[in-house]
Each structure stands twice: as structure tokens, then as C-alpha cells.
Amino acid sequence: MVQLRRAKRVIFSNVRFIQASKDLTASQRNLKELLILLCRILFIVFLVLAFAQPFLPASDAAAPADASEVAIVVDNSYSMQNLHAEQDLTLLNIASDRARDIIRMFPGSTSFKVISGNSPGHGAPVQESEAEGFLTELDFSAKDLVFSRTATASRASHTFILSDFQKSTFKPSLLQGYDSTTQVHLVPIAAAATSNVAIDSVYLEDEFIRSAADNVLHVSLFNAGEEALEDVQVRLIVENRQVAALSVNLPPQQATEAVMNFRVEGAGTKRAYIEVEDYPVEFDNTYYFVLSPASNIAVTEITDNASSSLQRLYQNEPFFSFTSYTAGNINYAQAGTSDIIILNGVANLSSALAATVANFVKEGGTVAVIPPAGGEEAGYAALFQNLNIPASFTGATAASSKTNVAPPDPNNPFFRTIFSEYDPKMQMPAAVRSVAWSRASEDILKYRGGAPFLSRFDRGNGHLYMMAAPLEQDFSALANHALFVPIMYKLAIGSYKQQQALAYTLSGSTIQVPAISKTKKEGVYALQKDSLAFIPEQQVRGGKLFFDTPAAMDEAGFYTLQMQDSTITTLAFNYGKAESNLAQYAPDELRALVGPGRENVHIYDAEDAFSVKDAFEKRYFGVKLWKYCLILCLFFLMAEIALIRFL
Template sequence: MQFKNPEILYFLFALVLPILVHLFQLRRFKTHYFTNVRFLKTVSIASRKSATLKKWLLLACRLLLVTTLVIAFAQPYFVAKDAKNASNELYIILDNSFSMQAKGKHGPLLKRAVQELLENIPENTRFSLLTNTDTYWDTSIGSIKSSLQNLNYSALAFDLERQLTKIKLHKTPHNKDIVIITDALGLQNNALQNSNPEDALYFIIPEPEQKNNSAIDSVYIHKEVDRFYEINVSLSNYGTNTDPLAVAIYNQNQLLAKRQVRLDSNPKTVTFSIPKAAFHGYVSIQDSGLTYDNTYYFTISEPKKNNIIALGDPAKSNFLKRIYTPEEFVFQAIPLAALDYNLLQAQDVLILNELEDLPQALQTTLVSFVTKGGTLIFIPSDKSSVATNNLFLKNFGNLQFLKKETTEKKVTQIHFNHPLFKDVFQSKVKNFQYPSLKSSFVLSAAGTTALSNNDQSSFLTTITQKTAKVYVFAGALNPQNSNFQQSPLIVPTFYKMGISNSNQALKAFTVGATNQYTVTTTSAKDAVLTVKNKNEQSIPIQQIGSNKVQLFFTEYPQQAGNFDVLKQNKKIDALSFNYARSESDLSPNNANPLRDYKTSSTIEAIYDRLQSDRTDTQIWKWFVIFALLLLLCETAIIRFLK
């Protein structure tokens, strides 16, 4: 037991006073005369014994009364078992990612956690709150009550390591109590490596009642049939529920088609046919699981023909004519000698098809073309030199031709993750009829390889510019040097390169990812394009070209939906954004990294534990009660004991 005011204990010397009063009774006795003194001796002896007992009882009560009063004013207490951390600052990390939409016993996990915070944290408690998107340093529950009640789900996945790093960098002279509220979905084993060993970590892991969930993973154009698009919708099912699912497709909120689908395979593909026209809508499902992945927004622009020019011998470009058909492209094969340089800036794609010489004027024009967002495809001539090619490629990056080889090579590897081949193949093809090259150049490793040879050298490499792409082949593609023109691989390769700068493809970007999009329009240098829908408006980073504006998206927009691209408040284009489907599967809850930390089921339990472990036990009130009882005892002794 310890005392807050130990100096008060010196008043215990006051115990001498009752003793002195007891020893020196200054009471005067009166003389009484009795006519009969026969029983005087007996009465005198009895009275003396009773008086002596009464005096000793009164002395004991008074000594105890003074003692309890002195101790009460000294304020005794028992030290808390965790008193050293009593000055710790409180930090709360709240996971508001989409997986917290899952329903627990008392409703959605996030909403329940917010309600517990509001109910159990006292108004005067200072703490800091960190969510996936917002940070509130040194605040109180009253100050952020409205923000908590309106807290939205975040498209950012929960990153405990990043949150702990932010707290660690928040300098303070005190240690920290960190309460982490998360469902632990996708929690990494190294997530706690940035935590301070001196800080106390407490985890609350709310559990959903059921983990069944269905999600729309992606939507893409499967093929074009006459005047229709065949749209494939890819669905995933997590858990054990296989009940039929209603899938509907809307254009401008107008229902186009709806059907019941049984998820008997995973993933399940559903095909819809929609008119080959501008589309600005979404696909939706209804299930009992998470809601964020039940809608997939996408946009298809009005069909527009891409302008493509192939520079070189027109006879060598006949294979390109069969790929870039008049229905979808405006294709021209022009010899270099007959080229009108004014045509180049109006093109979407330029193909240098085996040019033996690259005039400086052409190089300057091509650099300007790529800078403004055009796509360039470079097919080297087997008669060109390494030095000439490198001098040209130096304008676009560090990719270089190292040497020329005459050893025959075969293309044996498709990099399926490359944007050229994304969604082209339903599965990774292994028995493909791969083409070969008789002579080729060895490319440096500066670009992104799309196709590789059997010796791991690059056959097709991409140089990514800020607003465009440059595709570089390792050798000539004429029939004398390669059988690539007879390979089934040539069509998807050149077709995807031809539409890589096109707005005609299905447009569905991911919220929070780095995205870029080209708008065909003329714009003054001080003018800006705005991306807007009824809920959100933002101005993306943009680079202005002669007839195009390149838009770059990173942090904004923050919500999924269909958006219009506005120029001076007039709609000129449209595009769509969706949330990443990284949290659709609720099963991989990873609580292994938390096994060495304190966990609890409720915020109330953790807060009560902190209060009881850190708060001293005050017992001075008990001594005040004892003093009152002793005072009552003394009064009773004086009154009733004769």
C-alpha cells in the first residue's frame, strides 16, 4: 500500500492526546451522604469495574478514529499492476476495407465496430484514429463522431504494416497502446515487423457469420458479330452456396437483358449480346454476401476507325491489309519517297516496315508523334545496320540492338501477362505453332518483352512512354526471313497493337490503380478536361497533344461508377471505373501473425482491461467509512454502557 500524501501520517502523533485524556481524568467528584451504607462497598466495586471497561473501550475507539482519519487524509492506494504504462497514448487502427461489409451477429462488421467505439470510449479520452484512407491525430470521440458515423468503405486494401509505420513515425514521449480492429483478411506474416517492441498491441478480430460470396470479376468483349457485341461476364463463387444468381445488364440504367445463372463452375462465364453502339452502363448481380463486387461498370465508345499508315514497300505490307480491314481501320501503305509528312500527326498508329534508311526529318516527326500519344511499330530491315537502328531507338529510351545474328531462332514463349495478350487466350497455350526467324538482332533488356525466342532473347519488345508505346521487333517479317506471317499469332499481335491507342475497346479501369486514357480532342494549353459523375468530380493529370489529350489517373476517382469526360462542361467522352476484386474471397483469414498478441472479441473488453490494469486502486474512502463507524461506536458506548 502507498500514500499520495505521506506527510499527513505525521499527524498520527495526535494519538497521544486520547491517551493523556484517559490517564488524567480531571473529573470532580461530589460527596453524597447515605442514611444506610450497608451495601456501599459492593456497589463501589461494581461501579469501578464498569467504569474501567467503558474507559478502555472509549480509548480504543478514539485511537482508531484518529488513526483512520489520518490515514484517510493521506489517501492510501494499491499500485496498478501495469502502472508503468499508465501514461500510454491510445491509437486505434480501424480496417474499413470492403471485406468489412461482411455481416456478423450484429450486422456489418465495420458498422458494428464504429458503434462500439462510440459507446465505449469516454468523451474526454484523447486518442488517434487511423483508417485505410483517413487519419485523425490526438482527437476525441466527440470531435470525430460525425466522421465515424459517415465512414465509407475504402477501395484501398488494409495494410497493417503501413499503418504501424505511420504510428511509429508519429513522435511522442510516451509509449503507445495500439488497438487494431480488422478481419485479418490477407494479413501478411511480416505485417508486424515495423511495430515498436515497447508499444502494446491489442487485436479485435470480428468474424462474419457466413463467408459465402459471389462476385463479378470482369467483363470483356468476346467477339463482334455483325451489328452486335458478344459480352462475356466472368463470375466467381466463394463458399458453398450454389443457388441460382440473377445477372442483369444495363445501359444508361435501362435494362437490356437479365437471366438466372447457376454457379456450377468456378469461374462461370455468362454471355450477353448487345447492339454494336455506344454503351455506358453496368452488369449487376444480387447475392447475400459482399455488395461492393456485385456491380461492374464499363463503357464502349461509338465505333471509330483507327488511322494507320505503314511506311515502306507496299508489297511488304500486304499482310497488314488483311489484318487492318476497312470495317475497323483506315489503313494506308505508303512508300517513304511518296510520304506527305503532314499526314503523320493525324494517325493513331505508324508502322515502319523494313525501312533501310531513316531520314533525320522522319525521325524528328516520329519523336513528336510518339510524344503526343501515337503508337509506333518498328520492324527492322534485315539490311539495316545496328548503328542506324540504335541511333533511331535512342530517341525513345534505352532499348538497343546489341548485334546481328544469322542463326535461326524460334519464338517459343508468349508472355501472357503482357497487355498485348491480356484476354486474348482463354488458357496458356503450350502446343502453339510458333514462328521462326532466319536472321535477327539481339535486343537489350531495356524494354518489356511480349514474345521470346528459344534462347530467351526478345522477339517483340515494348518501350512504354508517358503517353504512348513503341513496339520493336527483333527482325524482318518478310517471308524470306520469317514465317511469322503464316503464324496464327500474327493476327492478335498486330490487331492489339493497332487498337492499343483506340478508345473503341471496352473501357473499365480500376479505382486506385495507375491508369491512362487518351481522349481524341483539341485543347488549349490552359484548358483542362474534367471527369465527373453525379457523386464525384476530379481533374486528372493530363498531357495535351495536337489532337489528343492523355489523361492519367492515380488517386481519383475514389468511387466506382460511370464517368463523363467534360470539356468546358460539354461531354466529349466517357469511361468507367471499378473496385479491385482483391477482397471478394472471405476465406483466407490469416490470424497466424497475431498468435503472440492479446486479442479480444469486443472494444469494451479491451478498454476495461486497460482501465483496470493501468488504474491505481484507491482505498481512502474505506478509511473514511471506518472512521464514521468508530464514531458511531463511541456514541453508543457513551450512551448505553453504564
């Protein structure tokens, strides 16, 4: 008896939920099974190959990649404060991250030298973990990355240099210290922008600093970017108190000078600085300088008139130290220490006096020549010839016609602080023209016809001021004019020179300041900032101290020069200006600079770390294929799952 299963009837409320059955033929089923089998076989094959670690041979077999020592040179100068082109991180952070990736390319037995401007661990060879720790500790330094120093410090087979490669600091000649056995790898770190505002320098309109009086400071600001900047705020701080502020517009890629008027109160050295607001490179936003109190200005007059008008003029002001000599009775040693020597109507200028005055000008002194009413001209001719001044006497007498002097130019720096209210129609004095000249460095006053009346000649390190007429009433009315006193004061004040500069750079040349007399104290001079003290190489000669900035000093600010427990003076130090120009070489520009003759220098594109890693491994390690095998393993595993699930 055959028993058949009775079909069971299932009632659905909606036939939409009934899944359609797929009819598979035997050939289709066999194809599916073959594809699944093929995927499994390929999965196993590539898995085995992944463990076997196959590779393609290196393209540069001459340079071994398994070097026992590798140098990692990281530029940590202040320009690396700039932001990266693709990430919101500083260039130093990016350089440190890429240096870690480079370290991980080498076997664990490799030792590394981490070299920077202030190398942690002093560039000693260390293992991978310690090298990565050094990279984490890196901070910005004022010491520029000296490639020649890194070349001698590193004799590794491979040296990686990670830097922004500034156009202002990098030169191809810096790589000459690396011989052909060292493979040098330049890894540029591209910045997002090169805009930056830096304080280039400051100087006083005249170096004579007067307490409770107006002083004029000139500030040079440099915009290194390619776009103009408007309303850049500039502040002047003296002894932690803001004394002046202004806003300036800065054209692109050029320097702009701002003028600030300020006053200082009280005696003694004043610590001051200029401050601007700029981001992200901030190391050059502050410029430190010192305002030293001005000592008395030494004025020496040589004249034939025992009661000249200059005596009363200069002796009325306590900040002038006035001395007068006749032409035949001169203390040359005393006169040589003056700030300014005034030859006032000397009729017979001896050859010895002419030579002394010429040397005084060449060595940095200031001389004012007021011609005599008459006398020998040979001495003046020798003086003019010695200083190469194209001047000669015209032979004018008191009976000669006089010409009015033209009103001064109010924009001339010589007159900038003289006039409270300038009147272009002011009454000017008349004078004859006893001396004529041409080609002066600057004409301060002119006759109405355009001929110079008072001019400045720059010779050597000093200046000579020439007046065209004597001060006698028969020749000139200047001595009775209101301009006479401020002009003569300005000549004397302009001759004053501070015994030390307003500021110095940390990488500057030899510094000279007055030294303590040996009869007072003997010892070693030191520069101190807070709790840090630096002893520079020093030499005392001619009453002056000469020293170089210690190499360990890398922080801008104020330093006191001390001998034992006595403070000699305060000096201001600032960073060098090369780092402020952020323009950098592109990889193609670097290749063009290095040239084809340096086969051991390799330049990578400024991209991510993988491009450097892949290019290096392909050249020296070969192309490792295990990771591609692993990828194919995963691909065929996913293909098998897809075949089972969907086919």
C-alpha cells in the same frame, strides 16, 4: 384450585396432512443463530467494502491509464461487411459496439478521437456522448484504414485499433508511426468465414469495338474462399440492358476466367457493368467499365510495290485509314501516329527507317514485317538486333522448295472469331522459308514440320509480327488463300488501342486521356457523378490530360469528365481488390508478426468485449474489487434467507 386447559380434539379425514414437528436441541438452535449472525456481519462488511471501492494495483504502472485523450480507430473498409463469427451482425457493427465499451472504461473527463476511413468530425477530440454518436454514424468507406495517417493524427496515450486485420492489407510496418509513448491496442474482430467472390478485372479480346457485330469480353472472377462454388451467375449489362449471361464454377482460392460474347447497338460511349450474386460482402459484386466507340484504325504500309495487294485489302473497309509510302518517300511524323506499320517487301531498309520502326515498337506500336524477295539484309539485321529478335535470312529463292503451312489452332485467341466451322483438314498454302527465327512470344502459324511461319514478338510496350515468306506468288500462296484477309485484318485490329482504359480504380495511379485542344477551349477539368463534382490535380502535356483520382472520391460507378459545360468522356471507377480477400490474421499470428520488440503494442484475443475490458483494466487501472464485494453481499444475504427458511 388448579385449572388445566382441556385438550381439544381435532378430527382429520386423512393423517397425511399432519406435518411432523421438528425437535430442535438448544445447541442446534444456537448454531443456527450464530450462522445467521455471521451472514449478517459479512453482509455489512462487504457492503462497506463495496462503497470503499478497494482495488489491486495495476500491473503496468509505467503507462498512465488516466490519459486526457484516447484515440479510437475503427476500420470501416468494405471488408467489414463480413458477418461476425458469433453474432449475425457485420464486423463494423461489432467493432462499433466494442468501441463504445472501451469508451465507457475511461473517466468522464477523457476526450476521444474517433478515426476511420472517412472520419466523422474529422477526428477532432470530443467527449464521451459525442464520440458514441460518431460511432453510430459510421458507414462503409472505400478508403482503406491508413495506420500511418492515424498515427500522426493521434498523439494520445492510448490508441485502440478495431479491425479485421486482413492479410492483404495489414503489415507490421504500418505501426511504425506510433512512438513508444503511445500504447497501441489491437482488437481483432473475427469473421464467421472468409468466402467471397470478386470480379478481379475485365478485358476485351480486341479493343476494336464493332457495332452490331460480335465482341468478346474476358471476365476474371476470384473465389477467395476455401470451398468450390458451383453455378455462380454472371451477367453483363450494357446501358441498363442485359446482353449476356452465364454460370461458372469457381475453384477455391484462385481466379477463373469467363468469356462472354456480346453485341452493342448504335454509336457513342456505352456504360456497362458485370454483376455477380454473392453474400454477405457485396461491394465487389459489380464491376463498372466503359465501351468507347472505336475510331478508324490507322494502317501505314511501307513497300516497294506501288500496287500491292494490301492496298486493295485495307481500302475496301471503311474502318481502316490506309496510307502507303515507298521506302524513299516516308512522312515519319505521320507514320508515327499509326496503329500499325507494315514493312511489305522493302528490299533496302535504311538505318533511319530501321531505328524509327524499332522505337515505334518499344513505345507501344505494332509492326508487321513481310520479308522482301531479295535485296540488302543489313537493314533488317540492324532492326532485329535493336529489338533483340533472333531472326536471320535463309537465302531462299523462288526456286527453293515450298512447305505447306499447318492448319491453325482454333483455340488460339488470334483465330477464335475467324472460323464459324473449323475443318482440321482444310487446304493450307505452301511457302518457302525466307526468314528463320526462334524463341518468339507466340507462334500464330507454323509449317507442317513445326518451324514458325507467322509469330509475334513482344518488345517494350509494343509487338512485332514476323512472316517467314514474301507475299509474291513465287514465294508464297498465302495472298490467294481464304485466310489472308482475316489474318491481315486481325493484325490491324489487334494493333488498335483505346485512348482510355475500360476502367480505373479509385486508389489507382495517374490517369491519362486525350485533352481538348487549347485553341478550342481553356478551363479546368472536373469529374462529375450525379450532383457531386471533383476537381483533380491535373496537367496537360503532349495533347493528353494527366490527373490523379481525387481523394474525396470513394464511390464506384461512372463519372463524366467535363470542362465547363462540355462533356469530354465517361470514365468508370471501381474499388481496389485488396479488400476482396477476406483472409485475416488470428491474434497469435498478429503477435508473431509484431514481434517481441514492440512492448507498447498489445494484442487482444478476438473474443467478446469483456475480455478486452478486463485485460485493459487489469493492466492499467488495476483490478477493481467493489463488484466482487457487491456479489458477496448478495451471496450472504441469500444465505441468511436460506438459513431462516430451511434450517
